[in-house]
Amino acid sequence: MKVLVVGNGGREHALAWKLLQSKQIERVFCAPGNGGTASMERCENVPVKVDDFEGINQIAHSEGVSLVVVGPEVPLAKGITDFLQAKGLKVFGPSRAGAQIEASKAWAKALMQEAHVPTAASAVFTDVKAAKSYVKSKGAPIVVKADGLAAGKGVIVAQTVESAFAGLDAIFGGQFGSAGNFAVIEEFLTGQEVSVLALTDGETICPLLPAQDHKRIGEGDTGENTGGMGAYAPAPIATDALMARVQTEVLERTIAALKAKGIDYRGVLYAGLMVSEDGTFKVLEFNCRFGDPETQVILPLLETPLEELLLACVERRLAQMLPIAWNTGACATVVAASGGYPGDYTKGKIITGFNDAVSTGATVFHAGTTLQSSTQASEVCTDGGRVLNVTGVGEDFKQALNQAYAGIAKINFDGMYYRRDIGHKVLS
Template identity: 65%
Template structure:
């Protein structure tokens, strides 16, 4: 079996790594990939951008690729699945209509509200003054979001009314003509990555990520500075509620819209102080860096699981098997991220880190003249497993110390909620 992974981040490196562990997968391709996928045994990078649908389709057909796994949200929102399915190709990832659950927050909120799913209350605006009037009425803290895709950084949790006003202006001046203003839910966040074939839903282990750049969860939002799994706050009782009250009604609502959703339903949830789960937002793909913490714990062959989704037989698939223990992923970023940063810094020490017991998923990297160089804001995701969180955390931080590049930055408190 041959597989193609679309994307170039740490998530895609983790997907290729896990897919190659499936007994039936003999070869993996990644487009455009990164330095990690280029050096992964059994994996080969391709030169096509994630939205180069024509060349991707041609390669898949000419090379008899059995499965295409789409990592990022952008090609999904542009319709890569629809395009490839015209050629009867097997794609794991929702259609463009299904991807609206991430690409349009207002569309997703309407879908959930009409289905009785618990969400943060709010309104959608195209006019800055109307949004500000609503903010004045509601008070702070309050959340201001870009309606469409913003690379994980289009959400501002404003602690004051003035800060919320500034968020409205900033988003609209950046080109986001539609924004969502909603209540600031209190509690603890948890990420549930669930796989579905459009009828049955199977949740993976719950994870928690650390969005903010600074220790103590301070500073601006990022794409994610680290994650761990399984998140203790997601008890079996809570997960059962999420399954029955959120995931299954969402898939049913999509089906009623005529959308056969095959892919990942990534629910970003807030668990309120009363213990109730509410949806903050949905994503239409594997999380990054949650995937780098969840997949190392998955014992079930990933390729078999994804094919069961594509072929509509997830209800027949046996219960998912997991390795014991915990996993923690810490992101090493370029100095200056999530603002401006320099590229082209030489990376050393990855082999040493892996010899110490970690798996290093590469994100913003490239191979050039046999040298591994930084090529993005989030450079590496260092993941370690342990019998418990303390062991995993101690191991991951000893491993990340072995890695070096100029300007390396990482948070030293990933997993602080579980220690």
């Protein structure tokens, strides 16, 4: 079969990489893909943007694609699944109605409250003055969120009232585009974050291995929030007992609440949790797609063929695929970012050291890269803030992290930055 993966990040490279491990996959197309997907055998980039639904439809039909897998949240929120399904294509990813669970934090909060899903206390505002008055009454620390999609950067964990005010000014001042029409203000929770990505066909829902992301740009979990600077799986803090509660109190309740609204949700339901020291948890947010960089540490441990699971979700027969089979051990990834990220950065820096990185045993997933070809040679260049995910697999976390760091030490480009403490919590 042929599969078309929509997106151009590290998550999409990992999806294509995993799909191509199956003997059932003849070819993978990536729209638009990146420098890494352009370099894989039986993988072809197509110059179509993620929101060019008709272009994606034409490619899928002309190439005889059996399944479209949507990576990013933006096309899902714009209704790519609805559009392509109406054209007769099988699509892995929720409908526009279902994607509201990520596209609107206010909508998701209301859904959680209706479904009695444990979550942080919150309030929603459309006026900056009212929002600031609320912050002043609650005090700091406090969390301020832009309501809509903000590429993982619309969350301000404010340690002072003044920084919360600055975050609200940024939100209502248009820094996050249409995501700034509303602001969600939440209580500050302490503990460790855990990412639980679950596959669902709208009836059955099954979590994948829990992962832990590192959101902050700086070592010691300091500085600004990013899309993610590294991750590892399976996260030990997500014990079997905790995952059993997540299954019943979060995943099943949420799918039931969506179904009650008439939403047939098929795809990934991703719950971001905060787990406290006493083992209790609350949902910070939901996402409607595979996580990035969590996907890059979950898929290397997956034994069940990925395309079989995705098709089972689309065709509402996921129960027949359970239990999902996993390889033992651990996986970790470290993100190489452009200097200046998550702020301004420069693109077009030549990247070297790929072969040396692979020789260490690491896998390099491309995120913000592009393949520049000339009459003399082809060079991979930076094309984003998060550039590469260098990933290691081992019998334990120490081995996996050592492999990832041995690989990233071989990579070089001007201004390259990466955290040297990924996995510090699990190692300690």
